[in-house]
Amino acid sequence: MNSTVVHYLSQFQFFHQLLAMMGKEYLPLLSLIIFLLVVLIMLGALSLVGGLGTYAERKISADMQARYGPNRVGPFGLLQFLADGIKMFLKEDTVPRSADRLIFTIAPIFCLAGVFGTIAVLPFSSGFMLTDLNVGIFYLLGVSSLVGIGVFLGGYASNSKWSMLGGMRGASQIISYEIPVTITILAVVMLAGGLSLQTLVNSQGAAIWHWNFLHNPFMFVGFFIFFIGALAETNRAPFDLPEAESELVSGYHTEYSGMRFAFFALAEYIEIFVVCAVATALFLGGYHVPFGFGGEAPLGQVLQVVTFASKTFALYYVVIWVRWTLPRLRVDQLMTLCWKYLTPIALFNLIGTIIWLYLTNGRSIVALIFG
């Protein structure tokens, strides 16, 4: 049982050679260096995912609308996001004179820190996860709430009417949809019997009928509630009211330009990845590789990461697909959907899951039917 990436690496020879070279008392320093390296690699990889996410979104939307999409910069327009990034870096940084300068600067920090913080507990494989906190999913819920604060502060500090409306909508939407998501996660936690992400993943198996998603009818519905709630929490269409471009110009980041806007966008696209990864870990079997491949050995770990990433990216595609398929909701429809449909159904699901687990002693529907 490894609880951090350092624990995993400590079973290899080179770790001990390195430690012997530095001296035993430098163990905290060594783990700090390893953590820093892994964190930087991971942030680099996720920034790439975020950047390529913008590219994928534009390309897929173009595909669905029978257009070409970006195709000038690099092969197939693949370097478009880099060009965009450089352009934003070189843009002038304008802050409205009437804005609250301090809060205006802090808002993107909340968004970015909130999203980066969630990366710490994502279970990419049994060994390669930054840290397996015993309060994992609880921590994840708490830290991801920082994004909502960032959205609201950004909208408030700009002192522009569009931003204010967008920020207000964003805040109320994000906190509202947190309720059905949290209640659904309660049901999953009950199934797994623990809060750490490794426990949640290990309560499932590699085969599709061992996934939480197909454990019982309540979990099946729960997955869709989680996914809808997650879409709304990341401000994705059809729930992109905080940044509805046809009514609010650009919503809470109307006044943000250059790099400040880039950080909002980066946080948003990484958050979609994080949300898809959490859905994979909670409902879709996580990193388990079918047919018993994938173990503690490095090759098995690579297979696990590939399995986890492919499930996550499949969900990522669905998120983009949904955006270009469904029209945007109205604010009152949004609130009706959350409070009058998703929350009662989520509560019903929670009660259903408790009773199911109590009556069947925690066995899944497949186990009941086929003995």
Added chain:
Amino acid sequence: MALDLLNIYMPVVLLLAIGVLAVPITLLIGRLIRPANPSQLKETAYECGEMPVGGAWSSFNIRFYVVGLIFIIFDVESALMFPVVAVFNKFNSLGMGGLILVEILIFLLVLIAGLAYCWRRGDLDWVKSYSAANRSDSGVENE
């Protein structure tokens, strides 16, 4: 190999620190190369090309406040339920699942009663203010 609690939380601290520092550092570096030609018009808030009329910090729809209140109740309740549901399987295997089942059901029933009350009062309707204005008073009994 004993790695202490601090080590488990080290990546969390690192990630949050990088998240906090990335924005100001990038902005500071960018200051060296980006242009800075501020003008009066550039620094006004965007209002579709018109000069802005008044600020945005004015009184706002009370609905958002009500949603915030309902959210806090639900959030605290679900936070309190996390430790209970986490041990449900363990208790169930010891044959004491019924205890937790009843406990959670009582807890949830209070929550559901509150939700039903809000629903009945119309606090979950976004456009309640309009429908309430058409009634003789703001209660629900006058149907």
